[in-house]
Amino acid sequence: MPTAEDNGINKHKSMETYALLKQRGNECFKSNDFKASLEHYTQGIINAPTYCVKESEKGEHVTEYPLAILYSNRSAACFRIKEYEQCILDVDRAFANGEHGHAREIKLLCRLAWAYWHLKQFKRCAGVVDRLLKQQNGKKYKEVDVLKALLERNVDKNDNLYLKSEPIGEEVFEKEYTFDNKQLNGASSNVQLSYEPEKGRFLKTKYGLLPGDGIISEETYCGVLNRKYIGQYCNYCFTECALHGIPCHGCSKALYCNEKCRLKAWNVYHWLECSMWPILQQVDAFAHVALRVILHGAYEFSLKNKNMKESDCEKDAEPYPFLCIAADLHKLYPPVVNKATKNKKKGKIKQQQAATPPPNVNKNGIDPESHVYNGDYWSIYCLQTHANEHLKTVLAKSTLYANYIAKVLNQCFPGRGKKQSNTSKNPPNGCSTKVAETANVIRSTFMRLSFKEMQANCCRHSFFEIEPLKKRVEGVCEQMAVNAPNPSVKQRNLFMSKELPQTFQSIISYLLRHHILQLYTNSQAIFNVIRDNMHKDEEVSTLQQQRIATALFPTTSLLNHSCSANTVITFKGRKTLIRSTRTLNVGDEISHSYGPCISRHCYEDRQEILSKQYFFTCHCDSCLKYEQGDSDERAFLQQFTAYKCKKCEGPAVIMEGSFKNEVIMGKCLNVECETIQDLTEASTRYNNIVHITQVIAQRLYKRQYNEGLGMLKRCLSGMDEILYKNHQSKSNIHDQLAYCYTHLRDYKSAAKHVKESLKTTSMRFGTMSMEAARESFKVATLYFNANMPGEAKVFLNKTIAVYKKILPDNSEEIRKAEQMLATLKAYREQFANYPKSPSFKVE
Template sequence: MGAFHILVEVDDVFKCASTLTTQDDLDFLESICDGGSAQKDTERAAKCREKGNLSFKSRDYTAAALHYSQGVCSAPLRSEQLPLCYANRSAALYHLQLHQECLNDIDRAVKNGYPSHLLHKLEERRTQCLTHVSGGQKEKDDRHGSASKNHKGPGSEICPQAAVGFSPEKGRHLVAEQGIAAGEVILTDRPYSCVLIPGMEEVQGGRGGLETEGGGFGTEHRRCHRCLSETLCPLPCDGCSYSRYCSTGCQRDAWEEHHHWECPLGADLMVMGVMSQLALRATLKAGLKNIQTAREPIRGKHTKSEPDSRSTTLVRRLSETGPPPASWTLGGPPAAPEEDGGNADWSKELWLMGSAVLRHMLQLRCNAQAIVSLQDAGATNSLVQSRREIRIATAIFPTLSLLNHSCCPNTSLAFSTGAAVDPSGSDLSADVSESVSEPRVTVTVRAARVIDAGQEILHCYGPHSSRMVTRKRQHLLQEQYYFLCQCEACSRTQEEGGTEGRQQPSGGGGARLEAGLLCFKCKGSLKRSGADRTGFMCSQSSCSHRVSSSEVSLVLQEIRVDLEKAVELMERERPDEARRTLCRGELADALARAYATVGDWNNAASHLERSAVAIGSQYGDDSIELGQQLFKLAQLHFNGGARGPALSLIPEVRRLLRLHSGPRCPELQELQDMEDCLRG
């Protein structure tokens, strides 16, 4: 291993790693991969079907469909379990009113050899579905046409007010050439490549019915492995039990682009991790010609490299799966360096591929972007719903990667995945997928506040000034991204001698929010103080205790730890215990949920107003966090019949949601429906 310490070129690191990798290393990798985990298995398919039957009998049709889908993916071609799983899934889809999807599964069951003596059941179900489908076909066709237009957008777009700048210190970055208004779209971008994160549990599901041998169903069970759209009836890969797709279009495109070579490596890739798989996909997609072109400007430049045998192992295993992709078989590639004892049977193409994969693996630590989605939390039948942000995939966004980090960014990011869903729950992607050549994932970057001409456009890599103190933020950024953050928030803290301050965004609601903060000393109300209004002072003249924003922030962070415990109790439907916990910890948000669970809307709204005060003080009056909290408060006012408070709150909620999520935010339609109802 000592040889690695004197190597500075990625090519040399890969070459050295290849000489050190032995057959014993490959055998060990195979032993820890549980090589059969991604293989088809008739017995496992039968067990999944049995679990689906149990969920079906308890009328948990969503869980049943997911279990049957797992059976479809596990069943080998031409096995008796495959048509049975398709047929059973069609029954669950029928009860979920997904009639077209039900018809598709009936056809698949028949095509794959469904027993003839049971066909009459499928034909009866087909007749019932056709009645429903024919009635709404015209309306659905119109929506399909609209969805198709949405899918054919360009790869990335930058607004006219922004441009790419360059400096030796920052490299390429995005700058505002003209003033950009708050809420304006700055950038839309699509990923060059993305990989679904396995094992990230969906936070909403039925009770009890969603358990598998490996735990709850995760994103890999409920989303297309190419476009990331949600689906209850995925199409399986014919070769492995892991990968699944929302349509034949995604299935075909994934196979041609990367899955033909990933399929035999399924278990290996799961062990090596998402970054290794993303590096391999990007390399396969780029092709030999593009890799050769990209290598020209970096020759002779030193790259910080650490030993990593995963790229070597991947290429060794890839060479066993068959010939390389067509894009990697161009004639006359540059000669590879001398093998120095390496495997003589490696082709020049595979050597270049392995070196490129290693380079990507080293760079993705700093350049990959998590794709996040808001999911409903708690049981589906709960009277109170809240939303939680989860990571569903990791991607390379070519243009988004131009944005540098700030702990107090001037932008907001919103992700959209897959196609729109019609009111019955049907995925509108089925008819348009044939023409899709890129993952249907989009990130939209909006200005979170006014950005003046000449200012750099920045977003947050994770550590945010409203959630974490400066020292911890700088430590995490140094550890992962190798730079010492000197952004506005970090520099301001240093100038103030280490006290945490927060820039107050412009916007309404500041006076209202101050009223709920209590003095740590006498419990009187706090008001903002100082020229920049970043601190607080007790309003009682007999006290006049002063509190910095950092103290308030730290207390709120401590409260959030207790809050998570109370929320867990709520999601396990134990509101009484949650209320007792919250009363001890004065955790207003979860206490509001506890009251709302039993239908006490007025008490719930009262406590949520207190929570909104804390949220606004920590994250800012123009923050998306405050918008989401006020959205819940509007729902409580509506449910409790408080017409005046609801109508007065809706415009502010609408402003905040539009600012960060744009005019197509689904919550905006709910706000409009509430307002229409309240106004009669």
């Protein structure tokens, strides 16, 4: 979806931007392109100011409410595409964000009443009609009379049809996947934390697990959207809201799915980030997440103080625990030196990589009194940083960003320059007066930047005219962004000092660097399933996982890696759900894949990736089998890129070093054959076919399906002659052939080719994998469209069986598959005598 920036629109809120986007939205609405009008209205809402005072022709000052107008227009677009629930929300927002003339109020209320009518919420519809009748002012409206007549005929008989919307999305997820483990935050009661010197902390089963059992369901501690998805996904819960989002009142960057997310984001971190976009654009995602970790920690500690009141913000009281960051997050314990780690050759002493936590928290982030892993700030703080193992370039970059952000914040929040005379209010030991005073300023800022106050004043006043902090932060950030450091340029004196941090800037810099280093090995990518652009909304469209955010999950971070993991991870907004993929016995370790796995990487590649990024050598069951010579996983993967052996038609691979010579030699992987052969001609033919497929892709994009179909068949015939039967390129050709047949409405032939692709996918990833399930759903969809319900039902049952063991029960993919299955059953009941295909079985 094009964003405001793509069209050269002003990045700040302005009436010019509002007028331009409103005009574009109205033009699309008039041409019945309601989805496009939604996009423009939403972008207008993001960029529009809350209100604007204009001078009329008579010289009077008139207040205009752009947000109210755009929400009203967007509600009309939602109504036209039958998104009635979203229409109701936007009508409410239109009333909440400004005043309307009498005619517009009547129009909005009529739209609201009709939306309730279509949702069969007759009581609410009747309430809106009563309100309309009171506001007619003696003038009759035909639409109101129609609604009144409909209600008089139906409400008495159908009063019980007032339906309360069933909980959807996040509510269902919270209800079904809320675990009650009293020791581990977000974990099932069937999971326990264990420790071994070789493995460190890890999770294992307490009673055993079956395939599909839930293991962990937790909310991210904090995360950051990838930049290309800003404006398309919620800035707090990471759900898609490109068409129906609501903006931050202060900036034109952050978009939210509802008011609840906007309030949470503001209270935790956006109160500061709202004015820091010039700086955040200069740093990478890890530095941004690290900043949010600190802000979330400060917010977390503020909630723990039960006596904190809003009126206390103007008092010179003793700093709250969360504000004196030096005192309460660190206690400023001196670095612990372990003499046993002294490097004899270099004569250097290694420093512990994390400061000692407070006395009530042990080094594993577990409260020693309650023995609970809370998943709070200290759980994050105690994750490994591997500070002594990172490359110098990584350390330098982390230090550079940490110092840069700390310097900006130090200028944004200067100390008050007033010493505390009362000895009872002196800062804790090791914490300078300046640090405590700065902390007091931050505390006051937290308390004054109340979102409740912002909401109350947004219609009449600009919130940031009330709070001058925005201008100060914006001014500092714009000035600092001009001279932002370049991480690619070699810098001097970038490494953190081993001296005890004393000032506000040095403490913030230390914490930021600490969390940035943690993120290199503990961050979790949040994925969303997105259809590819070329085949979008098609029966054979490819579902791809796109990384939309980078986040930290405290309990999930405790899982160790395995190249053949026994869990699968899915996401629902800010929440993650981890389920078992196979049966686990009592005491078995629960493992998770960090990326490298046996279905995509050979042993050497896996070890190299894990060693470079995570600093360990994997000794999982799969790697041990390879080391003991029990299996050759390289041969398993090579068959998907192998040529056809000229003697036995088995998989033949190019021998190492062959590319250096003009003659390319290969060897058959079949143990009974192992023929060494010349693959030069086969390699040349394969490269030519690959080039042809690129030309075909362009023709398919231009909808030249008949021409593309003939060329693809010739390519497939050529590949059959030179490539092994399980070669991945042949599977890709089958997918393209299915795409052509689908557009030519030959669904049966399309299903035949997708089934061929399914064979390769199932062999590589397993029959119970998501990859195989999605291919199976493609086949079912094609048979469904080909009016072959028997075959469709077979593949649908296979798909649903896999989905229910991996995905949450309320996921979109399960819903679509079950909806298709229900349609097939209804079709069978209605037409009981239609010819049945051989594979169709009556239940």
